Amino acid sequence: MPSRFQSFDDPADPAATRPRLAALRAELARHGLDGVVVPRADRYQNEYVPPADERLAWLTGFTGSAGTAVVLADRAVLFVDGRYTLQAAEQVDPALFEIAHLTETPPSDWIEASLPAGARLGYDPWLHTVRGAEKLAAACEAAGGTLVPLAGNPIDAVWTDRPAPPLGPVVMHDTRHAGEPALDKLARLREALRGARLHALVVSDPHAVAWLFNIRGSDVAHTPLPLATAVVPVDGRAALYVDPRKVGPAVREALAGLADLPDPDAFETDLARLAASGAAVRIDDATGADAIARIVRDAGGKVSRGADPIALMKAVKNATEIDGARAAHRRDGVALVRFLAWLDGAAAGGTLTEIDAVEALEQFRADTGQLEDVSFPSIAGAGPNGAIVHYRVTRRTNRRLGPGELFLIDSGAQYVDGTTDVTRTVAIGPPTDEMRDRFTRVLKGHVAVARAVFPDGTTGAQLDSFARMFLWSAGLDFDHGTGHGIGSYLSVHEGPARISKLGTTPLSRGMILSDEPGYYRTGAYGIRIENLLLVTEAPAVAGAEKPLNAFETLTLAPIDLRLVAPALMSADEIAWLDAYHERVRETLSPDLDPSTRDWLAHATRPVAAFAGVTT
Structure with missing residues (x-):
């Protein structure tokens, strides 16, 4: 059955980018500009943006979720991170765009080294954060050039068939799923603003808007x-700026007790009026557009840069949201087991493709009767495609699952009571010794994070090395973070907490994060094992001198024992895997048909039963 939620169409013909780049350069010259910065962003800094805001993809052909281009009169460069280096090389014409690593050579460094003296580099202040704009300005100044804020985006002027903005209807998220009335959230937020001596907060992140109201x-x-x-504002009614065409009468009535609903066109005028009184206005460093800060400053207000307090409130799930997450993962686990059992049989014929697998998994989730959407386009990589970290299968790249290969499937679901994200790597036929070695090292890192006990105040950066140490000991690594936060029927990638080298937010009880170490051998295979973890209170530890936290694994799906090398695992690691599999089996078996239940029993058998080891 075709997917309802994702397309497998190929990206635009790379040949289309040449005239588009030429048109953009002509538009820049018309405005006396020597270049422009093109981020993959909308005015809200969303990870997923509507088609009308896919400017970077339109210009370059690159369809990844993170990237930036800098276009000068005679050079153009696309910056992507380690997740997308292989994808960018396949999608982008190298005769038009150089490809640079986003972290090894940040755009600001490239601009400082490459922008001609006296050059005027344009940027759209709605598509850059305040901090991002400052970095660009400093780089231009160091190069002897000038960063120029633009009143209109030059790509919009030459994108003749640009899609219309979206008009999805707004719906209320019932308190039986949210767990806290919006009025209570507003009261908590105002208390936080008073504590920070602020007069108002601009909620620029739609995720925060959705949570708050x-x-x-x-x-x-x-x-x-x-x-x-x-x-x-700390005092007075909130204002919610949303296109009135999205708000039906019942929703408008429900929101009337929470906020005014002025027309979005009034936002700049209203904010300037507030700022003109000298108000201290918080703008979120992570998502607040530079344009918002300019409005406040130009009106005489004080820009308070820092974290939106909502981000941390939203990250710590309440009891209702936690119960919903557990229910969603049990439901999702049944669908995953049905899929994995089906995959084992279907792949043996040698005709199954990546698209077949994606469509089948979506159907198993749809069979729950509660699937609202997939939480991101499924990553289904067979053989060498699995080595592309954020691979998106298209009809052109669609590959059969061949014997002797690995198949990596990273997917998730949106249910009204919870959001899921899970990755499993499956052996198609007998794996090689190298595959089993690499898989087991990834598994050991996954288990090390899942079993971690850590004191209050511990950050994701402190746990990140747990996932890597067994790869490091063999001279191996992976070029992405170990884990990200998860929303509650919101974004599958939620800040501010994460398990990564850059994770500076302390992990608090109630947060949900992913645990997904991996290994990728270019041109051969990819391995990733991902479960979602809930931060909980750790069991009592004798003599502990401070509060301790631990993780509860939410995801319920078997890990492929055919890829495990027991000789590389410790007794404690094997015990964890056996206990996890026992929990998966006991939790999900009552909801499975007899044949799938039998398959699950075999897939979750104790390690000693197939490896001849004792624990």
């Missing part, structure tokens, strides 16, 4: 977001 929408793919902005 208990609303959801459908303006972007895979995340139930209404594209909207809000201003919350």
Whole structure:
């Protein structure tokens, strides 16, 4: 059955990028500009953006979720991170765009080294954060050039068939799923603003808007977001700026007790009026557009840069959201087991393709009767495609699952009570010794994070090396973070907490994060094992001198024992795997048909039963 939620169409013909690049350069010259910065962003800094905001993809052909291009009169470069280096090389014409590593050579460094003296580099202040704009300005100044804020985006001027903005209806997110009334959230937020001596907060992130007002929408793919902005003063009513065409009478009535609903066109005028009184206005460093800070400063207000307090409130799930997450993962686990059992049989024939697998998994999830959407386009990589970290299968790249290969399937679901994200790597036929070695090292890192016990105040950066140490000991690594936060029927990638080298936010009880170490051998295979973890209170530890936290694994799906090399595992690691599999089996078996139940029993048998080891 074809997918309802994702397309497998090939990206635009790379040949189309040449005239588009030429048109952009002509538009820049018309405005006296020597170049422009083109981020993959919308005015809200969303991970998934509506088609009307896919400017980077339109210009370059690159369809990844993170990247930036800098276009000068005679050079153009696309910056992507380690997840996308292989994808960018396949999608982008190297005669038009150089490809650079986003972290090894940041755009600001390239601009400082490459921008001609006296050059005027344009940028759209709605598509860059305040911090991002400052870095660009400093780089231009160091190069002897000038960063120029633009009133209009030059790509929009030459993108003749640009799609219309989305108009997904706003719906209320019931308190039986949200767990806290919006009025209570607003009260908590105002208390936080008073404590920080602020007069108002600009809520620029639609995820925060959705959480705060208990609303959801459908303006972007895979995340139930209404594209909207809000201003919350410490005293007085909040203002929610959302296209009135999205708000039906019942929702308007429900929101009337929470906020005013002015027309979005009034946002700049209203914010300038607030700022003119000298108000201290918080703008989120992570998502607040530079344009918002300019409005406040130009009106005489004080820009308070820092974290939106909502981000941390949203990250710590309440009891209702936690119960919903557990229910969603049990439901999702049944679908995953049905899929994995089906895959074992279907792949043996040698005709199954990546698209076949994606469509089948979506159907198994749809069979639950509660699937709202996939939480991101499924990553289904057979053989060498699995080595492309954020691979997206298209009809051109679609590959059969061949014997002797690995198949990596990273997918997730949006249910109204929870968001899921899970990765499994499956052996198609007998794996090689190298595959089993690499898989087991990844598994050991996964288990090390899952079993971690850590004191209050511990950050994701402190746990990140747990996932890598067994790869490091063999001279191996992976070029992405170990884990990210997860929303509650919101974004599958939620800040501010993460398990990564850059994870500086302390992990608090109630947060949900992914645990997904991997290994990728270019041109051969990819391995990733991902479960979602809930931060909980650790069991009592004798003599402990401070509060301790631990993780509860939420994801329920077997890990392929055919890829495990027991000789590389410790007794404690084997015991963890056996206990996890026992829990998967006991939790999900009652909801499975007899044949799938038998398959699961075999897939979750104790390690000693197939390896001849004792624990």
